Amino acid sequence: MSSHLKMTQNFIxxxxxxxxxxxxxxxGHISYRSDWExxxxxxxxxxPRQCTESDxxxxxxxxxxxxxxxxxQERTFRKRKDTAFCIKGKSYIxxxxxxxxxxxxxxxxxxxxxxxxxxxxxxxxxxxxxxxDSPPEDCHLGQNYESSTGYRKVxxxxxxxxxxxxxxxxxxxxxxxxxxxxxxxxKGQMLAVAPGDDITFIVHQEQGDTSSTKYQVDLGDGxxxxxxxxxxxxxxxxxxxxxxxxxxxxxxxxxxxxxxEATMYIQVTGQPPSNHLFLFFPFQVIVKNHEVxxxxxxxxxxxxxxxxxxxxxxPTLTLRNSLLTRFPDTGExxxxxxxSNGRSMVQDTRTVRVYDNFQVVPLSFSRNLDRFNPNIPExxxxxxxxxxxxxxxxxxxxQESLVTVVKPGLPTTADLYVLPLDSxxxxxxxxxxxxxxxxxxxxxxxxxxxxxxxxxxxKLPGSRNVYAQMHNEKxxxxxxxxxxxxxxxxxxxxxEFIDDDLDSQTLGNAxxxxxxxxxxxxxxxxxx
Numbered sequence: 446m447s448s449h450l451k452m453t454q455n456f457i458x459x460x461x462x463x464x465x466x467x468x469x470x471x472x473g474h475i476s477y478r479s480d481w482e483x484x485x486x487x488x489x490x491x492x493p494r495q496c497t498e499s500d501x502x503x504x505x506x507x508x509x510x511x512x513x514x515x516x517x518q519e520r521t522f523r524k525r526k527d528t529a530f531c532i533k534g535k536s537y538i539x540x541x542x543x544x545x546x547x548x549x550x551x552x553x554x555x556x557x558x559x560x561x562x563x564x565x566x567x568x569x570x571x572x573x574x575x576x577x578d579s580p581p582e583d584c585h586l587g588q589n590y591e592s593s594t595g596y597r598k599v600x601x602x603x604x605x606x607x608x609x610x611x612x613x614x615x616x617x618x619x620x621x622x623x624x625x626x627x628x629x630x631x632k633g634q635m636l637a638v639a640p641g642d643d644i645t646f647i648v649h650q651e652q653g654d655t656s657s658t659k660y661q662v663d664l665g666d667g668x669x670x671x672x673x674x675x676x677x678x679x680x681x682x683x684x685x686x687x688x689x690x691x692x693x694x695x696x697x698x699x700x701x702x703x704x705x706e707a708t709m710y711i712q713v714t715g716q717p718p719s720n721h722l723f724l725f726f727p728f729q730v731i732v733k734n735h736e737v738x739x740x741x742x743x744x745x746x747x748x749x750x751x752x753x754x755x756x757x758x759x760p761t762l763t764l765r766n767s768l769l770t771r772f773p774d775t776g777e778x779x780x781x782x783x784x785s786n787g788r789s790m791v792q793d794t795r796t797v798r799v800y801d802n803f804q805v806v807p808l809s810f811s812r813n814l815d816r817f818n819p820n821i822p823e824x825x826x827x828x829x830x831x832x833x834x835x836x837x838x839x840x841x842x843x844q845e846s847l848v849t850v851v852k853p854g855l856p857t858t859a860d861l862y863v864l865p866l867d868s869x870x871x872x873x874x875x876x877x878x879x880x881x882x883x884x885x886x887x888x889x890x891x892x893x894x895x896x897x898x899x900x901x902x903x904k905l906p907g908s909r910n911v912y913a914q915m916h917n918e919k920x921x922x923x924x925x926x927x928x929x930x931x932x933x934x935x936x937x938x939x940x941e942f943i944d945d946d947l948d949s950q951t952l953g954n955a956x957x958x959x960x961x962x963x964x965x966x967x968x969x970x971x972x973x
Contacts, residue, residue: 492532500529503541514546517604547607552599556611559595569595582652584619591616623703624658626651629696630709632681637712640689644711646682648675648696658700665692665711686713730798730848730862733775740767741782741793742822772799798848804863808832808849814857825851829859836861 471484501523505513513519521542525533555561558575562568571577578592596610632645648660660675664684672682686692690713697706731737743766761768772778781794818824829849837844848862 492530494531496525496529496531496533496537500525500531502526514549514604516599517545517548517552517602519544519546545603545605548598548602548604549608550610552602552604552608553596553610554599556593556595556597559593571595578615578617580617580619580622584622585656586619586621586654588619589616590619621657621700621702622653623700624650624653624655624698624705626653627696627698627705627707629694629707631711637714638686640687640713641685644684644686646684646694648682648707650698650705653698653705654700654702658698661695661697661699663693663695665694686711689713730800730803730850730864731772732803733799733801734771734773736769736771737797738767738769739780739782741784742766743784772797775799775801798864800864803865806861806863808859808861810857810859812856815855818855818857820853820855825853832859832861 471486473482473484474480475482504522504524506515506520506522507513508515519542520540522539523541524539525531550567555569558577559569559571562570577595580590584590591613592615594611594613598604598611626649628649628651630647630649632647635644638644646662646664648662650658656674658674660672662670662672662682664682666686666688668684670682692711692713694709694711695706696708698704776799778797778799779794780797781792783792829851832849832851833844833847836842836849837847842863843866846864846866848864849859850862851857851859
Protein backbone atom coordinates (compact mmCIF):
# COMPACT_ATOMS: atom_id res chain seq x y z
CA MET A 446 0.00 0.00 0.00
CA SER A 447 1.33 3.43 -0.89
CA SER A 448 2.66 5.40 2.04
CA HIS A 449 0.99 8.48 0.60
CA LEU A 450 -2.55 7.05 0.88
CA LYS A 451 -4.64 9.44 2.98
CA MET A 452 -7.70 8.33 4.92
CA THR A 453 -10.27 10.20 6.99
CA GLN A 454 -12.98 8.87 9.25
CA ASN A 455 -15.61 9.84 6.72
CA PHE A 456 -14.15 7.46 4.12
CA ILE A 457 -13.55 4.37 6.24
CA UNK A 458 -15.74 1.53 4.96
CA UNK A 459 -17.12 -0.06 8.17
CA UNK A 460 -17.26 -3.70 6.99
CA UNK A 461 -15.25 -5.68 9.56
CA UNK A 462 -16.36 -9.30 9.74
CA UNK A 463 -13.79 -10.90 12.04
CA UNK A 464 -16.18 -13.75 12.89
CA UNK A 465 -16.65 -14.85 9.27
CA UNK A 466 -14.79 -13.11 6.50
CA UNK A 467 -11.76 -11.59 8.27
CA UNK A 468 -11.64 -8.62 5.89
CA UNK A 469 -11.33 -4.90 6.51
CA UNK A 470 -12.16 -2.51 3.63
CA UNK A 471 -10.83 1.05 3.64
CA UNK A 472 -11.50 3.90 1.19
CA GLY A 473 -8.79 6.49 0.59
CA HIS A 474 -7.01 8.68 -1.93
CA ILE A 475 -3.44 9.75 -2.59
CA SER A 476 -4.43 13.42 -2.91
CA TYR A 477 -7.68 15.34 -2.88
CA ARG A 478 -7.61 15.56 -6.69
CA SER A 479 -6.86 11.88 -7.33
CA ASP A 480 -9.27 8.99 -7.79
CA TRP A 481 -10.56 6.92 -4.91
CA GLU A 482 -8.70 3.76 -3.94
CA UNK A 483 -10.09 0.71 -2.13
CA UNK A 484 -7.80 -1.25 0.20
CA UNK A 485 -8.77 -4.67 1.61
CA UNK A 486 -6.92 -6.11 4.59
CA UNK A 487 -7.00 -9.95 4.90
CA UNK A 488 -6.64 -11.30 8.48
CA UNK A 489 -7.07 -14.99 7.64
CA UNK A 490 -3.43 -15.88 8.24
CA UNK A 491 -3.60 -14.36 11.74
CA UNK A 492 -6.65 -16.54 12.68
CA PRO A 493 -5.93 -19.98 11.14
CA ARG A 494 -8.48 -22.16 13.07
CA GLN A 495 -11.98 -22.37 14.60
CA CYS A 496 -12.34 -21.75 18.35
CA THR A 497 -13.02 -24.60 20.80
CA GLU A 498 -14.43 -24.60 24.35
CA SER A 499 -10.93 -24.36 25.83
CA ASP A 500 -10.48 -21.02 24.05
CA UNK A 501 -13.26 -19.35 26.11
CA UNK A 502 -13.62 -18.17 29.70
CA UNK A 503 -16.69 -17.06 31.70
CA UNK A 504 -17.37 -13.40 32.45
CA UNK A 505 -20.06 -11.92 34.75
CA UNK A 506 -21.69 -8.57 33.96
CA UNK A 507 -21.37 -5.92 36.70
CA UNK A 508 -21.92 -2.19 36.97
CA UNK A 509 -19.23 0.36 37.80
CA UNK A 510 -19.66 -0.30 41.52
CA UNK A 511 -19.25 -4.06 41.05
CA UNK A 512 -22.96 -4.86 41.59
CA UNK A 513 -23.89 -8.12 39.87
CA UNK A 514 -27.70 -7.73 39.99
CA UNK A 515 -28.64 -5.33 37.19
CA UNK A 516 -32.32 -4.69 36.28
CA UNK A 517 -33.34 -7.55 38.55
CA GLN A 518 -31.11 -10.26 37.05
CA GLU A 519 -27.57 -11.64 37.10
CA ARG A 520 -26.09 -12.47 33.68
CA THR A 521 -22.99 -14.54 32.85
CA PHE A 522 -21.27 -14.45 29.44
CA ARG A 523 -18.29 -16.21 27.88
CA LYS A 524 -15.57 -14.49 25.97
CA ARG A 525 -12.51 -15.54 24.02
CA LYS A 526 -9.24 -15.62 25.89
CA ASP A 527 -6.72 -12.96 24.96
CA THR A 528 -4.17 -15.61 23.95
CA ALA A 529 -6.55 -17.54 21.65
CA PHE A 530 -6.18 -16.55 17.98
CA CYS A 531 -9.14 -18.37 16.49
CA ILE A 532 -12.35 -17.72 14.59
CA LYS A 533 -15.57 -17.77 16.63
CA GLY A 534 -17.76 -18.85 13.70
CA LYS A 535 -21.51 -18.69 13.09
CA SER A 536 -22.58 -20.89 16.01
CA TYR A 537 -20.94 -18.73 18.67
CA ILE A 538 -23.23 -17.84 21.62
CA UNK A 539 -21.96 -15.35 24.18
CA UNK A 540 -24.65 -15.55 26.92
CA UNK A 541 -24.35 -18.48 29.33
CA UNK A 542 -26.79 -17.98 32.24
CA UNK A 543 -29.56 -15.54 33.32
CA UNK A 544 -30.83 -15.57 36.91
CA UNK A 545 -33.34 -13.22 38.53
CA UNK A 546 -32.50 -11.70 41.89
CA UNK A 547 -34.58 -10.32 44.75
CA UNK A 548 -35.99 -6.79 44.57
CA UNK A 549 -34.29 -4.02 46.50
CA UNK A 550 -34.76 -0.27 46.97
CA UNK A 551 -33.00 0.60 43.72
CA UNK A 552 -35.46 -1.46 41.65
CA UNK A 553 -38.27 1.09 42.26
CA UNK A 554 -38.97 4.60 40.97
CA UNK A 555 -41.50 7.20 42.05
CA UNK A 556 -45.00 6.57 40.68
CA UNK A 557 -46.97 9.05 38.55
CA UNK A 558 -47.79 12.17 40.57
CA UNK A 559 -44.94 11.58 43.05
CA UNK A 560 -41.40 12.89 43.24
CA UNK A 561 -38.40 11.94 45.32
CA UNK A 562 -37.39 14.07 48.29
CA UNK A 563 -33.62 14.27 48.63
CA UNK A 564 -33.89 15.70 52.15
CA UNK A 565 -35.97 12.88 53.69
CA UNK A 566 -34.18 9.67 52.87
CA UNK A 567 -34.96 9.54 49.14
CA UNK A 568 -38.65 8.94 49.84
CA UNK A 569 -41.36 9.59 47.24
CA UNK A 570 -44.00 12.18 48.16
CA UNK A 571 -47.16 13.18 46.31
CA UNK A 572 -47.00 16.41 44.32
CA UNK A 573 -49.25 19.28 45.33
CA UNK A 574 -51.55 18.73 42.33
CA UNK A 575 -51.97 14.96 42.77
CA UNK A 576 -54.44 13.13 45.02
CA UNK A 577 -53.12 9.58 45.55
CA ASP A 578 -56.51 8.38 46.81
CA SER A 579 -58.43 9.52 43.70
CA PRO A 580 -60.07 6.64 41.76
CA PRO A 581 -58.77 5.71 38.29
CA GLU A 582 -60.76 6.62 35.17
CA ASP A 583 -61.90 3.03 34.57
CA CYS A 584 -63.23 2.62 38.11
CA HIS A 585 -66.93 1.66 38.09
CA LEU A 586 -69.44 1.61 40.89
CA GLY A 587 -69.25 -1.66 42.86
CA GLN A 588 -65.55 -2.25 42.12
CA ASN A 589 -62.52 -1.71 44.39
CA TYR A 590 -59.19 -0.05 43.76
CA GLU A 591 -55.90 0.41 45.60
CA SER A 592 -54.36 3.81 46.09
CA SER A 593 -50.74 4.20 45.05
CA THR A 594 -47.96 3.95 47.62
CA GLY A 595 -45.89 6.36 45.57
CA TYR A 596 -43.58 3.69 44.08
CA ARG A 597 -43.56 1.48 40.99
CA LYS A 598 -41.08 -1.05 39.65
CA VAL A 599 -38.66 0.20 37.01
CA UNK A 600 -39.83 -0.68 33.52
CA UNK A 601 -38.20 -3.91 32.19
CA UNK A 602 -36.96 -4.80 35.68
CA UNK A 603 -37.59 -8.54 36.34
CA UNK A 604 -36.60 -8.81 40.01
CA UNK A 605 -38.63 -11.31 42.01
CA UNK A 606 -39.39 -11.41 45.73
CA UNK A 607 -37.65 -9.36 48.34
CA UNK A 608 -38.86 -5.80 48.87
CA UNK A 609 -42.21 -4.79 47.31
CA UNK A 610 -42.66 -1.04 47.64
CA UNK A 611 -45.66 -0.84 45.32
CA UNK A 612 -47.77 -3.21 47.43
CA UNK A 613 -50.63 -1.09 48.79
CA UNK A 614 -52.58 -1.82 51.92
CA UNK A 615 -55.24 0.84 51.20
CA UNK A 616 -58.39 -0.58 49.59
CA UNK A 617 -61.11 1.78 48.34
CA UNK A 618 -64.54 1.29 46.83
CA UNK A 619 -65.15 2.97 43.51
CA UNK A 620 -67.42 5.98 44.10
CA UNK A 621 -70.14 7.24 41.81
CA UNK A 622 -68.42 9.71 39.49
CA UNK A 623 -70.26 12.47 37.60
CA UNK A 624 -70.16 12.32 33.80
CA UNK A 625 -67.44 14.46 32.27
CA UNK A 626 -66.20 15.14 28.75
CA UNK A 627 -69.50 14.40 27.00
CA UNK A 628 -69.37 14.68 23.20
CA UNK A 629 -71.96 14.24 20.45
CA UNK A 630 -71.24 13.88 16.74
CA UNK A 631 -72.49 12.42 13.49
CA LYS A 632 -71.11 9.30 11.86
CA GLY A 633 -69.22 10.45 8.80
CA GLN A 634 -68.71 13.92 10.35
CA MET A 635 -71.40 15.51 8.17
CA LEU A 636 -72.78 18.84 9.31
CA ALA A 637 -75.23 19.30 6.42
CA VAL A 638 -77.69 16.69 5.19
CA ALA A 639 -80.74 16.53 2.97
CA PRO A 640 -84.30 15.91 4.16
CA GLY A 641 -84.93 12.19 4.51
CA ASP A 642 -81.27 11.24 4.89
CA ASP A 643 -80.46 8.59 7.52
CA ILE A 644 -78.34 10.18 10.26
CA THR A 645 -76.47 8.29 12.97
CA PHE A 646 -75.55 10.27 16.08
CA ILE A 647 -72.64 9.05 18.21
CA VAL A 648 -72.29 9.94 21.92
CA HIS A 649 -68.95 9.63 23.70
CA GLN A 650 -68.13 10.20 27.38
CA GLU A 651 -64.50 10.58 28.45
CA GLN A 652 -64.83 10.26 32.25
CA GLY A 653 -67.35 9.38 34.92
CA ASP A 654 -69.76 6.57 35.61
CA THR A 655 -71.74 5.23 32.67
CA SER A 656 -73.71 2.30 34.06
CA SER A 657 -76.01 4.40 36.26
CA THR A 658 -76.09 7.49 34.03
CA LYS A 659 -79.18 8.52 32.08
CA TYR A 660 -78.83 10.32 28.76
CA GLN A 661 -81.55 12.72 27.65
CA VAL A 662 -81.42 13.32 23.89
CA ASP A 663 -83.23 16.22 22.18
CA LEU A 664 -82.92 16.13 18.37
CA GLY A 665 -84.28 19.65 17.89
CA ASP A 666 -87.36 18.77 15.83
CA GLY A 667 -89.58 17.70 18.72
CA UNK A 668 -88.14 14.19 19.04
CA UNK A 669 -86.84 13.43 22.55
CA UNK A 670 -85.62 10.17 24.10
CA UNK A 671 -83.94 8.86 27.28
CA UNK A 672 -81.21 6.22 27.11
CA UNK A 673 -79.48 4.09 29.76
CA UNK A 674 -75.87 2.87 29.35
CA UNK A 675 -75.71 4.73 26.05
CA UNK A 676 -71.92 5.04 25.89
CA UNK A 677 -71.30 1.50 27.23
CA UNK A 678 -73.41 -0.36 24.68
CA UNK A 679 -72.44 1.99 21.80
CA UNK A 680 -76.11 2.08 20.84
CA UNK A 681 -76.48 4.37 17.80
CA UNK A 682 -79.09 7.11 17.67
CA UNK A 683 -80.64 7.07 14.20
CA UNK A 684 -82.94 9.78 12.92
CA UNK A 685 -84.34 11.47 9.80
CA UNK A 686 -85.20 15.14 9.40
CA UNK A 687 -88.10 15.82 7.06
CA UNK A 688 -87.90 19.61 6.68
CA UNK A 689 -84.98 21.93 5.85
CA UNK A 690 -83.58 24.08 8.62
CA UNK A 691 -80.91 24.31 11.30
CA UNK A 692 -81.52 21.97 14.24
CA UNK A 693 -79.92 22.08 17.68
CA UNK A 694 -79.10 18.60 19.00
CA UNK A 695 -78.60 18.36 22.77
CA UNK A 696 -77.46 15.39 24.88
CA UNK A 697 -77.53 15.66 28.68
CA UNK A 698 -75.88 12.99 30.86
CA UNK A 699 -76.94 12.91 34.50
CA UNK A 700 -76.52 10.71 37.58
CA UNK A 701 -76.63 11.22 41.35
CA UNK A 702 -73.11 12.72 41.38
CA UNK A 703 -73.59 15.36 38.69
CA UNK A 704 -74.32 16.03 35.04
CA UNK A 705 -72.74 17.13 31.78
CA GLU A 706 -74.15 18.41 28.50
CA ALA A 707 -73.08 18.43 24.85
CA THR A 708 -74.59 20.40 21.97
CA MET A 709 -74.19 20.43 18.20
CA TYR A 710 -75.99 22.01 15.25
CA ILE A 711 -76.94 20.22 12.05
CA GLN A 712 -78.09 21.89 8.86
CA VAL A 713 -80.77 20.22 6.81
CA THR A 714 -80.79 21.69 3.32
CA GLY A 715 -83.05 21.11 0.38
CA GLN A 716 -82.01 19.13 -2.61
CA PRO A 717 -78.35 19.57 -3.60
CA PRO A 718 -77.95 22.90 -5.43
CA SER A 719 -77.05 21.22 -8.72
CA ASN A 720 -77.68 23.54 -11.69
CA HIS A 721 -78.39 26.36 -9.24
CA LEU A 722 -75.04 28.16 -9.29
CA PHE A 723 -74.57 30.99 -11.76
CA LEU A 724 -71.46 33.11 -12.18
CA PHE A 725 -72.58 36.59 -13.21
CA PHE A 726 -70.39 39.26 -14.76
CA PRO A 727 -71.81 42.78 -14.94
CA PHE A 728 -69.80 42.93 -18.19
CA GLN A 729 -68.75 39.97 -20.29
CA VAL A 730 -66.20 42.30 -21.86
CA ILE A 731 -64.09 44.42 -19.54
CA VAL A 732 -61.26 46.91 -19.75
CA LYS A 733 -57.81 45.92 -18.63
CA ASN A 734 -56.99 46.92 -15.01
CA HIS A 735 -60.52 48.22 -14.38
CA GLU A 736 -62.22 46.99 -11.21
CA VAL A 737 -64.99 44.48 -11.86
CA UNK A 738 -67.43 42.76 -9.52
CA UNK A 739 -67.76 38.98 -9.96
CA UNK A 740 -71.01 37.70 -8.48
CA UNK A 741 -72.02 34.09 -7.83
CA UNK A 742 -75.76 33.47 -7.57
CA UNK A 743 -76.55 30.38 -5.48
CA UNK A 744 -80.07 29.01 -5.38
CA UNK A 745 -81.61 28.51 -2.94
CA UNK A 746 -80.25 31.62 -1.26
CA UNK A 747 -80.26 29.96 2.19
CA UNK A 748 -77.85 27.23 1.06
CA UNK A 749 -74.96 28.63 3.18
CA UNK A 750 -72.24 27.78 0.69
CA UNK A 751 -68.52 28.48 0.76
CA UNK A 752 -67.35 29.99 -2.53
CA UNK A 753 -64.00 29.52 -4.26
CA UNK A 754 -63.09 31.80 -7.18
CA UNK A 755 -60.35 30.39 -9.40
CA UNK A 756 -58.72 32.58 -12.06
CA UNK A 757 -55.44 34.31 -12.90
CA UNK A 758 -53.08 33.01 -10.19
CA UNK A 759 -54.33 31.62 -6.88
CA PRO A 760 -57.88 30.52 -5.93
CA THR A 761 -59.74 32.85 -3.57
CA LEU A 762 -61.89 31.35 -0.78
CA THR A 763 -64.71 33.48 0.60
CA LEU A 764 -68.10 33.33 2.27
CA ARG A 765 -69.36 36.28 0.21
CA ASN A 766 -71.15 35.82 -3.08
CA SER A 767 -69.26 38.67 -4.78
CA LEU A 768 -65.62 39.48 -5.38
CA LEU A 769 -63.94 42.70 -6.57
CA THR A 770 -60.95 42.10 -8.80
CA ARG A 771 -58.93 43.41 -11.75
CA PHE A 772 -57.61 41.69 -14.86
CA PRO A 773 -54.11 42.97 -15.70
CA ASP A 774 -53.72 41.35 -19.14
CA THR A 775 -55.77 41.34 -22.31
CA GLY A 776 -57.24 38.19 -23.78
CA GLU A 777 -59.79 35.57 -22.77
CA UNK A 778 -59.76 34.62 -19.09
CA UNK A 779 -61.63 31.58 -17.76
CA UNK A 780 -63.19 32.20 -14.35
CA UNK A 781 -64.45 29.24 -12.32
CA UNK A 782 -66.48 29.46 -9.12
CA UNK A 783 -67.19 26.52 -6.84
CA UNK A 784 -69.87 26.54 -4.14
CA SER A 785 -69.64 23.85 -1.49
CA ASN A 786 -71.01 22.91 1.89
CA GLY A 787 -70.66 19.83 4.03
CA ARG A 788 -72.44 17.52 1.58
CA SER A 789 -72.29 18.86 -1.96
CA MET A 790 -70.37 21.01 -4.41
CA VAL A 791 -71.43 22.74 -7.62
CA GLN A 792 -69.39 24.67 -10.15
CA ASP A 793 -69.85 27.20 -12.93
CA THR A 794 -67.31 28.51 -15.42
CA ARG A 795 -67.55 31.64 -17.54
CA THR A 796 -65.13 33.29 -19.94
CA VAL A 797 -64.49 37.03 -19.83
CA ARG A 798 -62.75 38.95 -22.60
CA VAL A 799 -60.30 41.66 -21.57
CA TYR A 800 -59.47 44.50 -23.98
CA ASP A 801 -57.48 47.69 -23.85
CA ASN A 802 -60.53 49.62 -25.13
CA PHE A 803 -63.94 49.10 -26.74
CA GLN A 804 -67.29 50.82 -27.36
CA VAL A 805 -70.48 50.32 -25.33
CA VAL A 806 -73.95 51.14 -26.70
CA PRO A 807 -76.77 50.96 -24.12
CA LEU A 808 -79.93 49.30 -25.45
CA SER A 809 -83.49 49.49 -24.18
CA PHE A 810 -86.49 47.40 -25.15
CA SER A 811 -90.22 47.94 -25.33
CA ARG A 812 -92.17 47.23 -22.18
CA ASN A 813 -93.90 44.36 -23.96
CA LEU A 814 -90.73 42.33 -23.47
CA ASP A 815 -90.88 42.75 -19.69
CA ARG A 816 -93.96 40.52 -19.53
CA PHE A 817 -91.90 37.59 -20.86
CA ASN A 818 -88.77 38.25 -18.78
CA PRO A 819 -88.40 35.56 -16.05
CA ASN A 820 -85.23 37.32 -14.83
CA ILE A 821 -83.01 34.23 -14.93
CA PRO A 822 -79.48 33.93 -16.38
CA GLU A 823 -80.35 31.44 -19.13
CA UNK A 824 -83.07 33.68 -20.54
CA UNK A 825 -80.76 36.71 -20.54
CA UNK A 826 -78.00 34.73 -22.29
CA UNK A 827 -80.39 33.49 -24.98
CA UNK A 828 -81.86 36.93 -25.66
CA UNK A 829 -78.37 38.42 -25.83
CA UNK A 830 -77.31 35.84 -28.40
CA UNK A 831 -80.41 36.48 -30.52
CA UNK A 832 -79.87 40.25 -30.53
CA UNK A 833 -76.19 39.81 -31.40
CA UNK A 834 -76.94 37.48 -34.32
CA UNK A 835 -79.65 39.77 -35.72
CA UNK A 836 -77.50 42.89 -35.48
CA UNK A 837 -74.55 41.12 -37.08
CA UNK A 838 -76.70 39.82 -39.93
CA UNK A 839 -78.49 43.05 -40.82
CA UNK A 840 -75.44 45.32 -40.39
CA UNK A 841 -72.67 43.18 -41.82
CA UNK A 842 -70.56 43.68 -38.71
CA UNK A 843 -68.71 40.45 -37.80
CA GLN A 844 -70.55 38.63 -35.05
CA GLU A 845 -67.35 38.09 -33.05
CA SER A 846 -67.08 41.90 -32.74
CA LEU A 847 -70.52 42.26 -31.12
CA VAL A 848 -71.55 41.14 -27.66
CA THR A 849 -75.00 41.84 -26.22
CA VAL A 850 -75.36 41.52 -22.45
CA VAL A 851 -78.90 41.67 -21.06
CA LYS A 852 -78.90 43.09 -17.55
CA PRO A 853 -80.79 41.52 -14.62
CA GLY A 854 -84.01 43.03 -13.38
CA LEU A 855 -86.82 45.06 -14.90
CA PRO A 856 -87.26 46.99 -17.10
CA THR A 857 -85.28 44.90 -19.57
CA THR A 858 -82.11 46.67 -20.70
CA ALA A 859 -78.87 45.59 -22.31
CA ASP A 860 -75.43 46.78 -23.35
CA LEU A 861 -74.06 46.26 -26.86
CA TYR A 862 -70.28 45.89 -26.85
CA VAL A 863 -68.48 46.73 -30.09
CA LEU A 864 -65.04 45.15 -29.91
CA PRO A 865 -61.95 46.17 -31.87
CA LEU A 866 -60.81 44.00 -34.77
CA ASP A 867 -57.20 43.16 -35.54
CA SER A 868 -57.51 44.59 -39.04
CA UNK A 869 -59.42 47.71 -37.98
CA UNK A 870 -58.53 50.72 -35.81
CA UNK A 871 -58.79 49.97 -32.12
CA UNK A 872 -61.08 52.93 -31.37
CA UNK A 873 -64.42 53.20 -33.10
CA UNK A 874 -67.30 55.57 -32.47
CA UNK A 875 -70.83 54.26 -32.65
CA UNK A 876 -73.63 56.83 -32.52
CA UNK A 877 -77.38 56.91 -32.83
CA UNK A 878 -79.41 59.40 -34.81
CA UNK A 879 -82.94 59.70 -36.22
CA UNK A 880 -83.46 59.14 -39.96
CA UNK A 881 -85.91 61.08 -42.11
CA UNK A 882 -86.90 60.03 -45.62
CA UNK A 883 -89.69 62.45 -46.52
CA UNK A 884 -91.95 61.00 -43.89
CA UNK A 885 -93.16 61.98 -40.44
CA UNK A 886 -92.33 58.63 -38.88
CA UNK A 887 -89.06 58.56 -36.90
CA UNK A 888 -86.88 55.48 -36.50
CA UNK A 889 -83.51 54.96 -34.81
CA UNK A 890 -80.60 53.55 -36.82
CA UNK A 891 -76.99 52.76 -35.97
CA UNK A 892 -73.91 53.64 -37.94
CA UNK A 893 -70.16 53.59 -37.39
CA UNK A 894 -68.25 56.75 -38.26
CA UNK A 895 -64.94 55.19 -39.20
CA UNK A 896 -65.15 51.42 -39.21
CA UNK A 897 -68.47 49.98 -40.29
CA UNK A 898 -71.22 50.79 -42.83
CA UNK A 899 -74.51 52.22 -41.54
CA UNK A 900 -76.51 49.80 -39.38
CA UNK A 901 -80.14 49.63 -40.53
CA UNK A 902 -82.95 47.84 -38.74
CA UNK A 903 -85.49 46.24 -41.03
CA LYS A 904 -89.14 46.06 -40.13
CA LEU A 905 -90.87 43.39 -38.12
CA PRO A 906 -94.65 42.98 -38.59
CA GLY A 907 -96.43 44.47 -35.64
CA SER A 908 -98.82 41.56 -35.22
CA ARG A 909 -95.98 39.16 -34.31
CA ASN A 910 -93.21 39.34 -31.72
CA VAL A 911 -89.93 37.49 -31.46
CA TYR A 912 -90.57 36.68 -27.81
CA ALA A 913 -94.17 35.55 -28.20
CA GLN A 914 -93.12 31.93 -28.48
CA MET A 915 -91.75 32.07 -24.93
CA HIS A 916 -95.07 33.11 -23.41
CA ASN A 917 -96.23 29.59 -22.59
CA GLU A 918 -92.99 28.78 -20.78
CA LYS A 919 -92.99 31.87 -18.54
CA UNK A 920 -94.58 30.24 -15.49
CA UNK A 921 -92.30 27.20 -15.66
CA UNK A 922 -89.20 29.39 -15.98
CA UNK A 923 -90.18 31.40 -12.92
CA UNK A 924 -90.52 28.34 -10.66
CA UNK A 925 -87.94 25.81 -11.87
CA UNK A 926 -84.52 25.70 -13.55
CA UNK A 927 -84.71 26.44 -17.24
CA UNK A 928 -83.96 23.68 -19.71
CA UNK A 929 -81.31 25.45 -21.71
CA UNK A 930 -81.76 23.38 -24.84
CA UNK A 931 -85.51 24.04 -24.95
CA UNK A 932 -85.07 27.80 -24.50
CA UNK A 933 -82.46 27.88 -27.22
CA UNK A 934 -84.86 26.08 -29.53
CA UNK A 935 -87.56 28.71 -28.92
CA UNK A 936 -85.10 31.52 -29.48
CA UNK A 937 -83.89 30.00 -32.74
CA UNK A 938 -87.46 29.63 -33.91
CA UNK A 939 -88.09 33.28 -33.10
CA UNK A 940 -84.95 34.30 -34.97
CA GLU A 941 -85.96 32.31 -38.04
CA PHE A 942 -89.39 33.92 -37.82
CA ILE A 943 -87.77 37.36 -37.93
CA ASP A 944 -85.57 36.43 -40.88
CA ASP A 945 -88.52 35.13 -42.88
CA ASP A 946 -90.55 38.29 -42.45
CA LEU A 947 -87.82 40.92 -42.84
CA ASP A 948 -87.84 42.86 -46.07
CA SER A 949 -85.38 45.27 -47.59
CA GLN A 950 -87.07 48.36 -46.18
CA THR A 951 -85.38 50.33 -43.43
CA LEU A 952 -87.20 51.57 -40.39
CA GLY A 953 -87.09 55.04 -41.88
CA ASN A 954 -89.51 54.09 -44.65
CA ALA A 955 -93.13 54.87 -44.28
CA UNK A 956 -93.98 51.19 -44.30
CA UNK A 957 -91.85 50.41 -41.29
CA UNK A 958 -93.62 48.72 -38.40
CA UNK A 959 -93.73 50.66 -35.09
CA UNK A 960 -93.61 47.35 -33.20
CA UNK A 961 -90.00 46.65 -34.10
CA UNK A 962 -89.09 50.33 -34.03
CA UNK A 963 -89.94 50.29 -30.33
CA UNK A 964 -88.37 46.89 -29.68
CA UNK A 965 -84.76 48.12 -29.47
CA UNK A 966 -83.86 51.67 -28.54
CA UNK A 967 -80.32 52.97 -28.27
CA UNK A 968 -79.17 55.75 -25.97
CA UNK A 969 -75.88 57.55 -25.52
CA UNK A 970 -72.86 55.34 -26.21
CA UNK A 971 -69.70 55.13 -24.08
CA UNK A 972 -66.05 54.70 -25.01
CA UNK A 973 -63.60 52.76 -22.85
